[in-house]
Every structure is written in structure tokens, then in C-alpha cells.
Amino acid sequence: MIEKHQTEPIYSIQLKQSSYVVGVAAGRFPYLLHWGASIPAVTREDGPGRPPLRAFEVADFPEGDASSSSLPVEYALFGGADYRAPSVLVRDREGAPRSTLELLESTVQSGPPELSALPGVDAAEEHLSFLFRVAETGLRLVLTYAALPEIDVVLRHVRLENRSDDPAAAYSVERLMSVTVPVEAGRGGAGRAPGGAAHQAAAAGAGAPAAGSGWELLTLDGAHARERYPHRTALRPGTTAIGSRRGSSSHRHTPWAALVPPDTSEHRGEAYGVGLLYSGDFLIEAEVDEEGACRMNAGLHPDTTRFTLAPGEAVDAPQCALGFSRDGLNGLSHCFHGLVADYLTPAAWRGRPRPVLLNSWEAAYFDVTEADILEIGRTGAQLGVELLVLDDGWFGERNDDTTSLGDWQVNRKKLPGGLERLAGGIHELRLQFGLWVEPEMVSRDSELYRAHPDWCLHVAGEPRLESRNQLVLDLSRAEVRDWMADWLTELIDRVGIDYIKWDMNRYLSNVGSAVAPAGRQAEVPYRYMEGLYAVLGLVTERFPEVLFEGCSGGGGRFDLGMMPYFPQYWTSDNTDAVSRLPIQYGSSYLFPQAAVGAHVTSVPNHQVGRSAPLGFRSMVAMAGNWGFELDPRELSEREAAIIRAEIGWYREHRALLQFGSFYRLENPLVSYSRESSWLVVSRDRSEAVAFWFRPFAEANRRGVRWRLAGLDPDRYYRGSYMRTEEVSSGSREEHDLGGPLSGAELMHRGLPLPPMEQDYAGIRLHLRADAHL
Numbered sequence: 073m074i075e076k077h078q079t080e081p082i083y084s085i086q087l088k089q090s091s092y093v094v095g096v097a098a099g100r101f102p103y104l105l106h107w108g109a110s111i112p113a114v115t116r117e118d119g120p121g122r123p124p125l126r127a128f129e130v131a132d133f134p135e136g137d138a139s140s141s142s143l144p145v146e147y148a149l150f151g152g153a154d155y156r157a158p159s160v161l162v163r164d165r166e167g168a169p170r171s172t173l174e175l176l177e178s179t180v181q182s183g184p185p186e187l188s189a190l191p192g193v194d195a196a197e198e199h200l201s202f203l204f205r206v207a208e209t210g211l212r213l214v215l216t217y218a219a220l221p222e223i224d225v226v227l228r229h230v231r232l233e234n235r236s237d238d239p240a241a242a243y244s245v246e247r248l249m250s251v252t253v254p255v256e257a258g259r260g261g262a263g264r265a266p267g268g269a270a271h272q273a274a275a276a277g278a279g280a281p282a283a284g285s286g287w288e289l290l291t292l293d294g295a296h297a298r299e300r301y302p303h304r305t306a307l308r309p310g311t312t313a314i315g316s317r318r319g320s321s322s323h324r325h326t327p328w329a330a331l332v333p334p335d336t337s338e339h340r341g342e343a344y345g346v347g348l349l350y351s352g353d354f355l356i357e358a359e360v361d362e363e364g365a366c367r368m369n370a371g372l373h374p375d376t377t378r379f380t381l382a383p384g385e386a387v388d389a390p391q392c393a394l395g396f397s398r399d400g401l402n403g404l405s406h407c408f409h410g411l412v413a414d415y416l417t418p419a420a421w422r423g424r425p426r427p428v429l430l431n432s433w434e435a436a437y438f439d440v441t442e443a444d445i446l447e448i449g450r451t452g453a454q455l456g457v458e459l460l461v462l463d464d465g466w467f468g469e470r471n472d473d474t475t476s477l478g479d480w481q482v483n484r485k486k487l488p489g490g491l492e493r494l495a496g497g498i499h500e501l502r503l504q505f506g507l508w509v510e511p512e513m514v515s516r517d518s519e520l521y522r523a524h525p526d527w528c529l530h531v532a533g534e535p536r537l538e539s540r541n542q543l544v545l546d547l548s549r550a551e552v553r554d555w556m557a558d559w560l561t562e563l564i565d566r567v568g569i570d571y572i573k574w575d576m577n578r579y580l581s582n583v584g585s586a587v588a589p590a591g592r593q594a595e596v597p598y599r600y601m602e603g604l605y606a607v608l609g610l611v612t613e614r615f616p617e618v619l620f621e622g623c624s625g626g627g628g629r630f631d632l633g634m635m636p637y638f639p640q641y642w643t644s645d646n647t648d649a650v651s652r653l654p655i656q657y658g659s660s661y662l663f664p665q666a667a668v669g670a671h672v673t674s675v676p677n678h679q680v681g682r683s684a685p686l687g688f689r690s691m692v693a694m695a696g697n698w699g700f701e702l703d704p705r706e707l708s709e710r711e712a713a714i715i716r717a718e719i720g721w722y723r724e725h726r727a728l729l730q731f732g733s734f735y736r737l738e739n740p741l742v743s744y745s746r747e748s749s750w751l752v753v754s755r756d757r758s759e760a761v762a763f764w765f766r767p768f769a770e771a772n773r774r775g776v777r778w779r780l781a782g783l784d785p786d787r788y789y790r791g792s793y794m795r796t797e798e799v800s801s802g803s804r805e806e807h808d809l810g811g812p813l814s815g816a817e818l819m820h821r822g823l824p825l826p827p828m829e830q831d832y833a834g835i836r837l838h839l840r841a842d843a844h845l
């Protein structure tokens with residue numbers, strides 16, 4: 073609910089457990105009065121409903137006073153006396169920065185805000201918008217706010233329009249952020265060393281306590297095959313930033329960050345999250361000033377993405393989701409899990425069980441034949457698999473990664489009956505049929521490239537840099553988008569495909585277009601993303617029943633912007649179970665488990681050579697959307713029996729595992745032995761499955777207490793468990809936990825785990841509330 077102040081342009085956005093209060097001061101400064109735990113709506117000047125103690129008074133900063141650099145403004149144009157990193161840098165045709173806003177109107181309207189061509193949530197019941205004029209220009213700035221109260225998420229959106237009548241009045245937009253979020257000096261106090269462990273370590277290293285903001289920043293960072301490790305660091309004076317100039321959000325950083333006081337833990341304390349609904353170049357920065365106050369910006373990366381705004385034109389920054397929780401980082405994850413599961417995931421796939429899939433990649437790589445794939449499908453079906461995915465290698469002359477991207481005709485030497493006969497054969501096995509494609513790419517060695525050499529991104533006079541032997545198609549071009557949407561639609565229709573894996577295996581370079589209007593090459597990174605979202609929107613809406621899985625060399629470009637098209641995403645090319653512990657743990661900060669693809673693969677593992685036992689591999693993958701990527705014909709009888717039983721177990725508990733509330737319990741990056749634990753709890757808290765792992769044994773360790781979370785403290789639970797080594801040995805005997813045990817005891821006292829003196833130890837515990845107690 074959005075409530076307006078009686079007289080002033082102050083609006084209180086009231087969510088389930090939080091309030092977001094924003095106003096405009098002096099008609100010029102949009103500013104944040106409060107974002108955090110719920111407070112009464114600010115509706116009157118006196119008595120109940122009066123504004124909270126204001127962070128500042130307008131009178132404190134007369135025009136021209138450089139002190140505006142410390143105001144908690146919500147959006148700032150560069151050029152005046154606010155010297156912090158701005159939200160927008162816009163220059164007139166003389167090159168002068170234009171910075172002064174004038175509020176024209178503020179309104180609350182029903183329904184969601186008008187969205188741009190970029191991904192957005194269209195479910196809000198009402199929205200607030202501020203319309204500003206940039207003084208003495210035809211530029212208009214529209215800031216909108218919509219709320220998803222149930223999940224404590226505020227959605228912000230920014231549009232810059234040139235409404236000038238003068239045809240020569242073009243502006244250059246050199247920086248465009250989706251949000252600016254000011255936060256006051258944090259709980260550690262301005263200018264003092266915050267108490268967080270990370271900060272103390274940093275300060276100790278420097279030999280003296282450093283001045284800090286009292287805030288810590290958590291980001292998800294990594295590389296190919298090491299995606300989304302969580303990093304938490306104390307903010308020091310100056311700017312801490314993550315971003316991407318790679319044309320996609322990348323494996324390196326995820327366009328999401330959390331700001332927390334040092335004492336916030338997984339389950340306690342305040343946590344503020346900022347997530348961009350965008351998959352291209354981005355910047356998220358946190359700037360701490362001399363008082364310890366912090367300002368965060370999140371939006372388009374200004375190094376790569378700039379615009380010319382001619383009269384009549386507008387540009388939209390990506391939508392940004394702001395989440396708040398008082399229940400620590402795990403509580404914040406629930407805000408974003410709710411956003412993904414209930415708002416971003418395509419409607420047909422919300423809460424819909426995802427099939428157990430078997431993917432051909434690690435089984436066959438490029439060496440696919442009709443007979444082999446059918447055999448793999450037949451053997452998989454006997455194990456209980458539900459979907460067979462034919463990965464790379466089925467088209468053109470694709471025998472390795474040097475050729476044929478763009479030539480999406482089936483290779484008849486490999487599949488003589490075409491995809492239709494293969495799909496028919498797979499369907500006869502009562503399996504769904506899935507197919508891999510990489511639509512955004514073209515190989516230099518392809519019919520497509522020979523016919524349309526200018527269809528790839530390139531800059532005249534620069535070499536066309538290849539990566540994995542491929543170039544990137546120019547999706548800013550309408551004919552390229554049409555071609556792509558046409559062949560995909562025709563293919564899915566003709567073959568009868570149930571699932572598509574949409575891959576993207578390189579970053580963008582030489583990002584220019586043969587058709588960009590004069591002077592507008594710097595818009596191409598953004599126009600590429602607009603084009604990509606347009607094709608994705610078209611194809612996924614045309615086939616709502618087809619399950620689309622995103623992929624980008626594993627878990628690159630796994631971000632909120634992809635979630636409206638892909639109900640699930642391939643989390644990482646690294647399928648080693650030990651390596652997957654931190655990858656899945658980190659991914660869980662932002663993504664619910666149904667979105668996180670996790671496969672059991674063969675050993676020795678193809679990425680790291682490790683041979684983890686089957687029980688361990690199977691249980692670790694259950695943190696995500698569970699499947700297989702191996703040749704089932706190579707399994708021993710014992711292994712096949714284990715997998716058949718594990719699939720049965722998974723299918724029985726699938727609804728809970730895929731859609732229950734997720735709780736992180738132990739961070740695998742903390743201990744030498746990589747101890748790791750999580751659990752999922754049903755929405756009514758009557759059922760839970762918990763996992764605990766210690767991949768590397770350590771000598772002379774005592775048993776540990778395993779403290780759970782998310783249960784009902786007042787209910788009693790009974791449970792049964794199995795160990796990884798029992799699953800690996802083929803035993804299916806569940807051990808009775810004893811009890812009943814109260815939820816409070818399981819969470820606050822914990823279960824004693826005995827010492828485990830072998831590698832790859834682990835436990836899977838199933839709990840059910842006792843109906844009679």
C-alpha cells in the first residue's frame with residue numbers, strides 16, 4: 073500500500089515487514105526518509121503520522137551549498153554540488169552537464185508501472201511516480217516505485233525522455249543508473265572500525281583500525297566453473313564496485329549485492345539487497361563518504377553503454393529490485409527467491425514440478441548419433457529419468473566447436489531420420505525430448521557467416537575477435553532477430569520439442585553494429601540486450617509449455633534479467649560435487665532451488681578429476697533442480713540400482729525439494745573440511761529435508777551439533793535419515809531419528825552428529841511434524 077502525506081510529496085510504501093518512505097525536498101531532491109523495518113505511514117505534519125526525524129532539513133542546504141554532497145538523495149544528476157558518483161550524467165550539445173531537477177508532478181496510480189522492452193515485473197497493484205524536468209531543458213526524468221508487499225520487495229524504474237521541441241536539442245547520456253540508494257552510517261558508527269570479522273581482519277592487516285562505514289557488502293563473484301562464491305567485505309571510505317564490461321553479466325560478478333551491518337548473520341539482523349533485472353553490462357557501486365554514510369548505485373555500466381537522446385526519444389534503465397529483511401541474509405534470500413519463483417518465472421512454470429533430466433553432453437560431447445541417443449534415452453527411462461536432452465553436436469558439421477553455429481539444420485549423417493524421428497523415438501519411451509541451441513552465435517565456418525558476414529557484432533577496421541571459435545550475432549538488427557525467432561519457432565513446432573537449453577558461450581567484444589545510426593555505436597551493448605529479450609520474449613510466449621533452461625558456459629549470465637524466460641538455469645559447467653558445494657551455496661543467496669540446475673555426473677569428474685562416491689554426488693545435487701549428465705549405459709548394475717532408488721526418492725519429495733523454503737546452515741567456504749549444510753522446509757512447516765556434508769575428513773575432530781532452521785518451534789517432528797556412504801553402498805534402510813523432537817530443540821540445541829572419519833561424509837534427514845502432538 074502506498075500512502076501520501078497530507079501536504080508534502082512524501083509517500084510511504086508499506087510492505088509486509090518493512091517500509092520504504094520517499095519524498096521530494098524543495099521540489100528538487102528526491103530523497104529517502106526511511107527504508108527498513110516497518111514504521112507508521114508518514115501522512116501528517118503533527119501527531120501520529122508526522123515525518124520521522126528527518127535525515128536532513130531542506131534549510132540545511134541552501135542553493136549553491138556544497139553540502140548537498142551529503143544529502144540522502146534517491147537519484148542525482150551530475151554537475152551541481154553533489155560530488156558523489158551520480159545516478160545520471162547527461163550533457164547538452166555544448167557538452168555541459170545538466171543537473172537541476174524540478175518536480176512537475178507526483179502520482180500514485182493503480183496497476184504496475186508502464187514497462188520498457190527490458191524485463192520487468194508487471195504484477196504490482198499500484199505504483200508511485202515522480203515526474204521531473206531537468207531545468208531549462210526538454211528532458212524529463214520519471215522515477216517509479218512499485219511494491220510487492222508479500223515479499224518485501226520494492227521495484228524501481230527510471231526513464232529519461234527528451235520532450236524538446238527543438239530538433240537540434242539532442243543530449244548525450246553518459247551514465248544511467250537504475251537506482252541510487254543512500255544509507256546512513258551503519259551500526260558500527262561513522263568513522264569507526266566496524267566490528268565485523270572481515271573488517272577486523274582487514275584492519276589488523278593494515279596495522280591500525282581503519283575508518284569505516286559500519287556496513288559490509290556481500291557480492292557473488294567467481295569465474296567459469298567457480299561461479300557465485302559469496303564475498304563479504306567491510307566498506308571503507310571510497311568506492312567498492314562490481315560490474316561487467318563483457319556484454320553479459322558474466323561469470324565474474326552477479327548483478328546483485330547485499331548491504332548489511334557487521335552483526336547481521338544468516339538468520340538474524342538487517343539486510344538490504346539490490347538486484348538488477350538485467351543481463352548485460354552493469355555496475356553496482358557503494359561509495360562511503362567522510363561521515364561513513366554510504367550511497368549505492370546500480371545500473372548500466374557507463375564505460376560501455378551511453379546514449380544519444382534526440383527529441384522524441386526515451387531511454388529506460390533496467391528495473392531494479394530492492395529487498396529488505398530483519399531475518400538476516402537468509403531472510404533476504406527469501407525476498408529474492410519469492411521474486412523469482414512467484415513473479416519472474418513464466419506463469420506456466422510457477423510451482424510446476426521440473427522433470428528429472430538426462431543431458432547428453434558429458435555422455436557424448438559432439439559425438440552424437442540417433443542410435444546412441446535412443447539407447448541413452450532407453451537406459452535412462454529404465455532408471456526413472458523423465459526428460460532426455462540432446463546437447464551440442466546435432467546440426468551442420470558440428471563435430472567440434474570450430475564450426476556450424478548458425479546452420480541450424482540437422483546433420484543427417486548423425487541423425488538420419490532427422491530430429492523428428494529421434495524426438496518420436498524418445499517420446500515412445502515416454503520421455504520428454506529436449507534440445508540444445510546457441511542462437512546468439514555464428515561460427516566463421518558456417519553457411520550463415522558466408523551469406524551474411526556483417527550480421528555479427530564488429531567494429532569497422534578492428535579485428536573480429538573470436539572466442540571458442542565463434543562470433544556474436546548482432547541482435548540490434550531487426551532482420552537478425554526475425555531470422556532467429558523464425559528458425560527457432562519453426563524448429564520447436566516441427567519437431568515437437570518439450571525443452572530447450574539456450575546456451576551462450578562467449579563474452580561480447582568489438583561491440584559495434586553495421587547498422588547503428590551515426591554516432592550511436594555506444595548504444596549497441598544495450599540494443600543487443602533489448603534485441604535478445606525481444607526474441608526470448610517472443611519465443612517463450614509462443615511456447616509457454618516448453619521448458620526453457622538458460623546457460624552461458626555454465627553459470628555465466630545467471631541473473632534476474634534471465635528469469636522471466638528461463639524457469640531454470642544451468643548453474644555451472646563444474647559438476648564435481650565438492651566444487652558444487654560453494655557454487656550452489658552462493659547461488660542460493662539469489663536464486664530458489666528450482667532455478668538452480670544441478671546434475672549428477674560420472675567419475676572421475678570431467679572438470680577436476682575427483683571421484684566422489686555416488687551417494688555424495690546424488691545428495692549434493694539435490695540442493696538444486698536435480699538431473700543427470702552421464703552415459704547410463706556405462707553404469708554398473710549396482711550404480712543403476714542406486715540411481716533408480718534415488719530418482720524414486722527424489723520424485724517422492726520433489727515438490728518440497730524444488731519449492732520449499734531454503735535455509736543455508738553451514739558455509740562450505742569457511743572450514744578446511746568444507747562442511748556444508750542446508751535444508752528446505754514446506755510452506756506450512758510440517759515437513760523438511762536437511763542435508764549435511766563434510767567432504768574432507770579432518771583428524772581429531774569432535775562430533776558437531778547440527779542446528780536446523782525454519783521449523784515450527786512449537787511442533788514436534790519425527791525423522792529418518794541416511795548417510796552418503798549407505799546410499800553409495802546400495803543400502804536403502806532409513807534410520808529412525810527417535811523422538812519426537814521439538815522444532816525448538818532441533819533449531820536451538822541441534823542434533824549431535826557423531827565424529828565422521830572418512831571423506832565424503834554426509835547425511836540426508838527427512839522430518840515430518842507429528843500430527844498427534
Ligand code: DGJ
Pocket residue numbers: 433463464508575577623624625626642644645
Ligand atoms: C557449454 C555448456 O555449459 C555445456 O553444458 C554444454 O552445453 C556446452 N556448452 C556445449 O557446447
